[in-house]
Amino acid sequence: MISQATIQKVNDVADILDVVGTFVHLKKRGANYLGNCPFHNEKTPSFTVSPSKGIYKCFGCGKAGNSITFIQEHEKLTYPETIRWLAKKYHIEIEETLQSSEDKDKQQMEDSLRIINQFASDYFHDTLYSTEEGKAIGLSYFKERNFRNETIDKFHLGYCLEDKNIFPNAALDKKYKKEFLIKAGLVGEKNNQLFALYSGRVIFPIHNQSGRIIGFGARILKKNDKSPKYINTPENELYIKSKTLYGLFQSKNAISKQNECLLVEGYTDVISLHQSGVENVVASSGTSLTEGQLNLIKRFTNNLTILYDGDAAGIKAALRGLDMAIEHGMNVHVVLLPDNHDPDSYITSVGAENFNQFIAQNKKDIIVFKLEVSLKEAKDDSVKKSILINEIAETLSKINRLEDFSKQQDYIRRCSQLLGIEEEGLVSLVNKKIREKVVKKTQIEESEAKKLEAQANPETNHIQNDSLELLKKDYLQEKALIKILIEYGEKPYDENVHVAEYVRLKVGDVDFVNPIWQNIFNEYYRYIDHHLQFPNEKYFSYHDDEQIRSAAIEALYFPYDLSENWFHKHQIIVPTKESLYLQEVESTVLYFLLRKVKNISQELLNELKTNQNDLQEEMIIQTSLLELKKNEIALLTTIKTVLVR
Numbered sequence: 001m002i003s004q005a006t007i008q009k010v011n012d013v014a015d016i017l018d019v020v021g022t023f024v025h026l027k028k029r030g031a032n033y034l035g036n037c038p039f040h041n042e043k044t045p046s047f048t049v050s051p052s053k054g055i056y057k058c059f060g061c062g063k064a065g066n067s068i069t070f071i072q073e074h075e076k077l078t079y080p081e082t083i084r085w086l087a088k089k090y091h092i093e094i095e096e097t098l099q100s101s102e103d104k105d106k107q108q109m110e111d112s113l114r115i116i117n118q119f120a121s122d123y124f125h126d127t128l129y130s131t132e133e134g135k136a137i138g139l140s141y142f143k144e145r146n147f148r149n150e151t152i153d154k155f156h157l158g159y160c161l162e163d164k165n166i167f168p169n170a171a172l173d174k175k176y177k178k179e180f181l182i183k184a185g186l187v188g189e190k191n192n193q194l195f196a197l198y199s200g201r202v203i204f205p206i207h208n209q210s211g212r213i214i215g216f217g218a219r220i221l222k223k224n225d226k227s228p229k230y231i232n233t234p235e236n237e238l239y240i241k242s243k244t245l246y247g248l249f250q251s252k253n254a255i256s257k258q259n260e261c262l263l264v265e266g267y268t269d270v271i272s273l274h275q276s277g278v279e280n281v282v283a284s285s286g287t288s289l290t291e292g293q294l295n296l297i298k299r300f301t302n303n304l305t306i307l308y309d310g311d312a313a314g315i316k317a318a319l320r321g322l323d324m325a326i327e328h329g330m331n332v333h334v335v336l337l338p339d340n341h342d343p344d345s346y347i348t349s350v351g352a353e354n355f356n357q358f359i360a361q362n363k364k365d366i367i368v369f370k371l372e373v374s375l376k377e378a379k380d381d382s383v384k385k386s387i388l389i390n391e392i393a394e395t396l397s398k399i400n401r402l403e404d405f406s407k408q409q410d411y412i413r414r415c416s417q418l419l420g421i422e423e424e425g426l427v428s429l430v431n432k433k434i435r436e437k438v439v440k441k442t443q444i445e446e447s448e449a450k451k452l453e454a455q456a457n458p459e460t461n462h463i464q465n466d467s468l469e470l471l472k473k474d475y476l477q478e479k480a481l482i483k484i485l486i487e488y489g490e491k492p493y494d495e496n497v498h499v500a501e502y503v504r505l506k507v508g509d510v511d512f513v514n515p516i517w518q519n520i521f522n523e524y525y526r527y528i529d530h531h532l533q534f535p536n537e538k539y540f541s542y543h544d545d546e547q548i549r550s551a552a553i554e555a556l557y558f559p560y561d562l563s564e565n566w567f568h569k570h571q572i573i574v575p576t577k578e579s580l581y582l583q584e585v586e587s588t589v590l591y592f593l594l595r596k597v598k599n600i601s602q603e604l605l606n607e608l609k610t611n612q613n614d615l616q617e618e619m620i621i622q623t624s625l626l627e628l629k630k631n632e633i634a635l636l637t638t639i640k641t642v643l644v645r
Contacts, residue, residue, distance in 0.1 A: 002083050003095040010083055011542045013090045014067035016054045023074055038074055039063045055541050055553050064553050066541050076252065076299040081210055110237045112180045116171070117205075117213040117238070120186050123170060124158025124203040134159045138202050141221055145268060146348060151275040154250060158203035160196055160218065168194035185215070185233040197231065204267045206232075206239070207249035209296065215239035217246070217267055217285065232285070243292035246270055246283040252300055254279035260303040262359070263289070264343045269307075272344040277352040281343075294325050305333045305363055309342040322366055327398035332366035335359050367395060367411055371418055389419060393426065397433035478517035480588045481507070483555040485524050488581050490534035499585050500524070500534060506589050516551045523548065 017033065020026065026033040026049060037047035037058040046060035057064040063073065071082045087094050096107070127134045128142075138159025142152055160167060168187045172178070178194060181187045187194045201218035208214050215233030233239045247270035255261045262281040264270060273281045284293060297304060304325060325332050335358075337346050347355045364372075371392055378384035392415050399408040412430060416423040481503070489500035497505070504525065512518035520540065527535040540552035 001097045002080055003097045006087065006092065006095045007083055009092050010086045010090070011068070011538065013092065014086050015051075016049055016056065016067050016070075017051050019067040019086070019089075020049050020056055020070055037061060037063070053537055053541065053556050055556060057553075064550070066549070066553065068542065069549070075210070076256075077210060085210070106237065109180075109183070112177070113184050113236060113238045114212055114214075116176055116180050116184050116186070117215070119171065119174065119176065120167075120184070120216070121156055121158065121203075121205040121213050123167065124160055124198075124205075125153075125156050126158075127161060128152070128157065128159040128202075131159075131161065133161055137200075137221060141202055145272070145344070146275075147271060148275060151271060154274070155247075155271055156205045156213075157271075158205070160198040160201055160203055162200040164195035164199045167196040167199075183236055185236070185239075201231075204246070206244060206246055208238075208244070209248050209252060209299075211249045214244065219267075240292070241285070242290040243296070244285075245293050245296055246285055247274070248282050248296060250274060251279055251282055255282075255297075255300040259301050260305060261297050261301050263304060263306045265309075266342075266344075269343040273347055273355075276347045276355070278347065278355060289322060289325065291324055294328065294330065298328065298330065302329060303331045303333075305335060305359065306366075307335050307337060307343050307359070309337045323395050323398055326367070326395060333363040334366055334369050335363045367392070368414060368418070370395075371415055375418065385419070389421065389426070389429070392419070393429040393433050396426075396430045397437065475514050475517075477588075477592045478512050478514055479551075479555050481592045482517050482520050482524075482552070484581075484585050484588050485521070486535075486537055486540055486552060486556060488585055489524065490536075491581060493582065493585065498534070499581075500528065502585070503589060506593065516547055519545075520548055520551060520555075 017026065020035075024035040024038050024047065026035040027045075028034075029048075031050070031052060033049040033051070034045045035047050035049070036042055036045050037060055039058060040061040042060050047056065047058045049056045055064065055066050056070060065073065068079070068082050068086065071077060071085055072079065075082070075085065077085060084094060086092075128138045129135065139152075142157060147157070168178075168181065171181055171186070172194070178187070178189070181194070182189060186197060188197050189195075198216065198218040200222060201220050204217040204219070205213045206215040206217060215238065217230055217232050219230050220227050232241070235241060246267055251261075251270070251274070258280045260280055262273070262278070264273070264281055264283050266283055266285070270281050270283045273279070282297070294304075306322075322332055337343065337358075341349070346358075350358070371388075374388045374391070375385075378388055396408060396411055396415070399411065408430070412426050413423055416426045419426070485500060485503060489498065489503075491499050493499045493502040512521060523540075524535060527539070537552075537556060541549060541556065543549040543552065
């Protein structure tokens, strides 16, 4: 694991303007910077970066965060991958925490495989250009495919010499251990002699989404009945086929920008489409899509279009696994290319513009496509048709998210027409399938639900509709209190106390309605008590807990700041937030207390209604209500004084 010290160094060094500015053109606007949001298409800039707070916010799509979350979201990386990305950018050495011997061995194996894969890729790429055999066989093959040098370099294509001893000897000369070379699938061993497994083949390095080489595909060029046309790296600590898509590293930005992923079968299809300008494409390397691969695609888009060069009946089996894509809310389409064409040959034949036009005009919804193919096979066989109806109902039952309800109804209408059955009957069958899933899920979760129910307070489980607005106001008041704590906590309130001390004196141990603000409030004072100093804004905006981090950024961000040109252009001095912070602190605390007084009063009034037979209890509640009313009047008077000060 990456050490906390390294993470802290990254947090300290990663400048929000520098990080975001790598991907977004920013212009200064007052104290902040403005640009077009990289997360959604917009013509009017609404993406704002605050250097002073180290955070960003888009007022168009709502995305917000810090330097780390920006890279996570933009590059679709995990948290550890993001830390490594930023550490590399700022030349920070990664320190690892103490690991178990098992974890340490696993990490060592992964690091060794990465180093060896990079060496092999560079070696094969150099062999392609610098050796006579490489140029005569490997490079000639790529040129026959019309691949230009810049395309060959983009995908780092290579060639492995026919002599089975040359590559292993070169690797051993570089002091790479044979057990790692074997584990990487680059060499085999026979009679204590190593030999190259990819000899006489052109090499296609396979990258993960962050650009590291995790494996290889190798195509034989000479006819050999005994050898397979393609061989791939065996699965190991780095290369897991079900979680890998060829070309994702080179295509991810185009997929995200165009909000669509094209799926093809082979390496050369991806490369050829890229060279022609169609870059939102990946390959599944001849396998049906897996859940791991779908999760990779979903990081960048929900729209998947599969390009096939076979006849409709021949690809039906390959489409079965796509029910899981539908279940995850993805929009899946399929395009059958003209006869005798694959994506590579077709785009070479017609060009990118006509290729894109053909896809747009010929894409078919996956559910309708599967139904049409199956109907052709079933013909008039009533048994096959009955099975088909159940299969379609099962597929449609997976579209069970509330936001996809209208989509499901449209599918039911279209499918019932194609099947020649009543729409109401298909609706009933789909609902039956959904109920079966719900019952099954309920049975699995029932024991856990009972445990939670036993722990819960039944009185807090029911919230009346007329209290929703009150909860919303509580949320805003509590958020405002957290904002002044994080932003002004260490500033002086008067000559005796700081703002944080003033807030604690006034608010005390009051319970928050919203747990996230309660967590931040508690965390703030825990930090003070433990470290004997105030936590700064970055402590919360870069917090390990994602909920705390997101909530803190939400509380801190303000869309408007006075421009520095206001005084220069108009000669008008306007009080800044900095100069008015005491008024903001006092009014926020007072409003917060007033809201709490009103909440307690409402609770007592509700209790009064349920305790009408207990005279003594009623007198106590009435006295409490009277005292609360006095407090409310006093607070209102103070608020009025603060506002007109």
